[in-house]
Amino acid sequence: MLRSLIKAYPNSPIAVIFDAKGKTFRDDIYPEYKAQRPPMPDDLRLQIEPIHKIIQAMGLPMLVIDGVEADDVIGTLAARASAKGIEVVVSTGDKDMAQLVNEHVTLVNTMTNTVMNEAAVVDKFGIPPNLIIDYLALMGDKVDNIPGVAGVGEKTALALLQGLGSLEDIYNNLDKVSTLSFRGAKTMGAKLETNKDDAFLSYELATIKLDVDLPVEPEGIALEAPDQKALHELFTDMEFKSWVKELESQPQDSPSTGDADTAAAAEPIEKQYVTILEETELDSWIEKLQNAEVFAFDTETTSLNYMEARVVGVSFSVSPNEAAYVPCSHDYMGAPEQLSLEFVLNKLKPLLENPEQAKVGQNLKYDRSVLANHGITLQGIAFDTMLESYVWNSTSNRHDMDTLAETYLAASTIHFEDIAGKGAKQLTFNQIPLEQAAPYAAEDADITLSLHQTLWAQLEDEPRLQEVFNTIEMPLVPVLSDVERTGALIDANRLGAHSQELDARLTTLQKDAFDIAGEEFNLASPKQLGAILFEKLQLPVIKKTKSGAPSTAEEVLQELALDYPLPKLLLEYRSLAKLKSTYTDKLPQMINPATGRVHTSYHQAVTATGRLSSSDPNLQNIPIRTAEGRRIRQAFVAPKGYKIVAADYSQIELRIMAHLSGDEGLLSAFQNNQDVHKATAAEVFGVALEDVTNDQRRSAKAINFGLIYGMSAFGLAKQLHIGRNDAQQYIDRYFERYPGVAQYMDDIRENAAKSGYVETLFGRRLHLPEINSRNGMRRQAAERTAINAPMQGTAADIIKKAMVNVHNWLNERNLDARIIMQVHDELVLEVAEDQVDIITEELCQLMSNAAELSVPLLVEAGVGDNWDEAH
Structure with missing residues (x-):
């Protein structure tokens, strides 16, 4: 994390x-503070000293102050720095720290990649934050043994604070507590009065001190050059092999954490954003873009609808903190x-259409479509920060x-609502004054370039993830853009x-429902429906x-519909509605109206x-699976002189399971082209x-499909309407x-618990933050995901490659055919x-060859005048 x-x-x-050993001032105020906490486990205690040494x-300054908690030291540093206008990031997952957040203090949780501002x-x-x-x-707080009320x-706490204000305001207005709308408000005033001392004691215990006597001021904190020799010994001893290799590949006089003096003296860098209104300025920037190894590009437009949007202006950046906007x-x-x-x-057209000129953007699929509205085919789409983050x-x-x-730059950006307003009165970009529009647009390009530099450096450290980005996600961008713009013909x-x-x-159906209920009611109202089902009909x-x-x-x-007519009827009503x-x-x-087609938006991230x-x-x-659903598919039709061809993978996730598990029985069934469900039934x-x-x-x-989704005996029993013992x-x-298959599932659960993620066949990762949760239900849900995600993710990778x-x-x-849907x-x-x-035959072959598995990838194709006929 560090x-x-x-x-x-x-x-x-x-x-x-770090916390210091021994008691703090809170123990003096309230001896029961944290008294119920168990002692630190011995296995963890042994790890503290080597962590300190590393x-x-x-070269990182480490503060351990007696008599206070680490939170108080952090709070004091943050308060002193923010008072001087210094931007502060506190790396923590502790909710108590939210009280420190202000315009200069932000929390970041590196375990979940979440950032918390005001x-x-x-x-x-x-x-x-002030409440x-x-x-x-x-x-x-049960964990810290803070009594509360x-x-x-x-x-209740939220209702009190939102209704009356701070703790002091609440106690100054106890007579108004009963007028609030939360459950128990009538008696809450008396409870608050009785527990007043506990409330204000708790306030004191929960308050992070901002005036700790510190040996150093925020400006005095500086990184020192790392001790390469000590790090090498520690990393070798701890068997951090990749870090040892990294150290050995560095020049000995090259500090990996940066120069301490530079860090201490770093000043905010002034942004150099320009608004281009003259041809000479544009020519100068075009020359910069042509000479750049990669440049960030963004369009400002009239609409989020990629088929209707028109360009209002364009922005670009070739180096951090330097960008231009052309209105x-x-x-x-x-x-x-x-x-x-x-x-x-x-x-700009020759530059934008040059496939050799690398561009980076944020969701470039949209910009490509907008430029296509103006007759420009954007090429050289090399990087997309949205997809870099998604793959990471x-x-x-x-x-x-x-x-x-x-998350990645600790930067607060200008939000579109800040300059355009909200709701029905929101301006379109062409209506926004240049004084506001230009910095916003230039910042888009600048931030995009900085994000790319940060995210790409991370992906370069993970070759398999980088390959997913390079060979799957980025090549798909122009493909999806073309599919979206082609659209589907609807009858x-x-x-x-x-x-x-x-x-x-x-x-x-509504009339039938009224007849069964014996009265009219709103079928869409859970409250009225509940009264009919459980009070009147006693279900x-x-x-x-x-x-x-x-x-x-x-x-x-669904469960009630097995035995009672009204729930069955309601399910049909909901489905049809x-x-x-x-x-x-x-x-x-x-x-x-321009194309006569429906154009969906596909989302990659x-x-x-x-x-x-x-x-x-x-x-x-x-x-x-329903006749009514298939009738909707019948409305997706082929134009005159064309047919709809639909090709899909047969039982792809089961085939991936056979490949990943290497189970001989499953492999044999697929290799011999058996009906795998029949083969499983026989076994x-x-x-x-x-x-x-x-x-x-x-x-x-x-069973086949249930188990690859991690289904339990309880779930299988419910689905097959059999006893739990039979299902087991x-x-x-x-x-x-x-x-x-059993071994694969055991292994994947174990490996996921160790690494915190699972991988697809191609290296895409799915992180599982709850895989080691103490909460059994959350952990089991993460384990079910761990079993299924490699199969579902691999199937997704395969269809994208196809x-x-x-x-x-x-x-x-140059064939007369086009993909219209995925x-x-x-x-x-x-x-x-x-x-x-000819196309159907080759289509099936290309899809089958999208991945090499130890079982055949079977693709089935159909042809018809509409989607339903073809499927």
């Missing part, structure tokens, strides 16, 4: 703070004269630029007719909500496993292959017949009728 902090904050002074050998404190706790101490005082939990279309009253959009884009850690925070800047009339039929069916309560009310969630209705609102009503409204997701419309969730139920019944095959299918016997027999290969092949051969393990194409046979 090494990563040094990399993340180069040339920044860093102090490492930190000192690294806004994030409000988002997380519901109150600003955190009051929050802790009211709730108390008896009967006050998180929600072209700011048209507010009094806007200065600008270079014309046509002139600027013509000047897909389970961390969001991968938008503002979040990344806070609006067919959807309109379907919508009317659904409306009639929903009306019938069994299976699960409750957090507030204690009987749950009417989907899984509850969702199809109508999401697809049959909405899709016709989403047809682009959303799911943890590497799968693509889509939105506006979401094409990944159109049901295929589990101990019958000949030809004697397997449909029910046995169905059960075996549930099925699973035991499965593992007896497929011991390689998309790139198919797209490139179609373009290189849905899970399926590619959907429009193909000219006279080329269907």
Whole structure:
């Protein structure tokens, strides 16, 4: 963690703070403080001294102050530094530290890659930093044995603080507590009065001291040159082999943590942002860009809709803290004269279309599409900071630029809302004055370049992750852009007719529901539905909500639907209502008037496993197992003279499981082209292959797919509607017949617990922060993810590789076909009728060859006039 902090904050002074041995002033105030904490385990105690030695050998100042806690030392340093306008980052996961946050103090949790500024404190706790101490005082803290106010939990504390203000304000207005709207408000005033002494004692205990007598001021903290010899001995002794190798490869006089004097004397660097309004300035910058090894590029536009957006201006950066913005279309009253959009884009076109000129951007897929609206094909897309962050850690925070800047650069950026406003009155970029627009746009390019330099350095240290970025994610960017811009042809009339039929069916279902209930009620209201199901009809309560009310969630209705008619009817109603609102009503409204097609947005940096997701419309969730869902797919049609070709991988995750586990039984089934579910049924139920019944095959299918998702005996029993003991016997027999699978699952759980992540076949990582959680449910959920993620992630990597290969092949051969959709393990194409046979055959081959597994990758393709026919 310390090494990563040094990399993340180069040339920044860093102090490492530890608790001193012995009592603190809080023990004198309250002898029971932390009294219930168990002593430090001996295994951990032995590790403290070598950690101290390594930190000192690294040249990092280490502070251990008697009589106070480490928090107080950190608080004092942070307060003194921020009072002088020095930016402070506190690396911690401790919620108590949120009380220190202000405009100059930020918290960063390097375990989760999360950053907490003032806004994030409000988002997380519901109150600003100046009320955190009051929050802790009211709730108390079992870990530290701070008493708090008896009967006050998180929600009550929050309601009191949001309703009345600080602890002092609450006690000055005890008569108003009963007017607040939280549960128990009527009696809370009396409880607060009774526990007043505990509340103010707790406030004192929870307050981090900001006036500790320190041996050094913030300005006096400086890094020293590391003691290479001591580090080598310590790293060798600890068997930190890669760090030893790293030390041995460094020149002995080259300090790895940076020059101490430079760090101590570092001053904020002035940003050099320019607004280009003259042709000579533009020419000068174009020359800079042409000579740059890589430059950051960004567009400012009129819309987030990539099919409609027009360029308002462009920005670029070639070195940190230096950037330029070229406005072209700011048209507010009094806007200065600008270079014309046509002139600027013509000047930039050769550079933007040069595949040899490397560019970096943040979500360049969007910029590529916007430039395509102006007849420019962006090439040389070498790096994308959104994808660099995503490949580095897909389970961390969001991968938008503002979040990344806070996380990796400790930089607070200008937010779009800061200059454009919010809601209905929000301005489009062309309406924003240049005095505000130019710094914002230039900063986008500047921050993007700095992010790239930081993130790329991390990826270079992990060759397998770098390969995922270079061979999977980046080649996919132009492919997805082309697929999005191609869009899918929709038969609006067919959807309109379907919508009317659904409306009639929903009306019938509603009437049937009223008849069963004996009264009318709102089918969409959980409260009214709960009253009908559990009070009037007396159906069994299976699960409750957090507030204690009987749950009417989907899984509850599914279980009740096995025995009762109304829940079954409600499930059908919900399903049809969702199809109508999401697809049959909405899709016709989403047809682009210029293209006559629907254009989705594919997202590369959303799911943890590497799968693509889509939105506006979401094409990944159109049901295929129901007749109504298939009817929606029938509305995705081929234009005249073309056919829809749909090709998907057969049982890809099971095949990946066979490859990863190396289980002989599974390998044999796939290599001999057997029906794997039938083969599993024969093994589990101990019958000949030809004697397997449909029910046995169905059960075996549930086992095959259930186990790769880490399903327990309880889950399998629920799915097959059998006893838990029977389900456990099925699973035991499965593992007896497929011991390689059992071993793989044991190994992956063990390795995940050690490393904190799992990997796909190609090296993509999925981090599992809860894999060693003390909470059993969270740990088991992480273990289930650990089993499935390598398979789901590998499948995602394979389909991405296939998309790139198919797209490139179609373009290189100049074939009359194009990819129009990607849905899970399926590619959907429009193909000219006279080329269907040749393209279908080669398509299946290219998809099969996207990865080399120890079992065949089977691809099945269909052809039709619409998507449903082709699937």
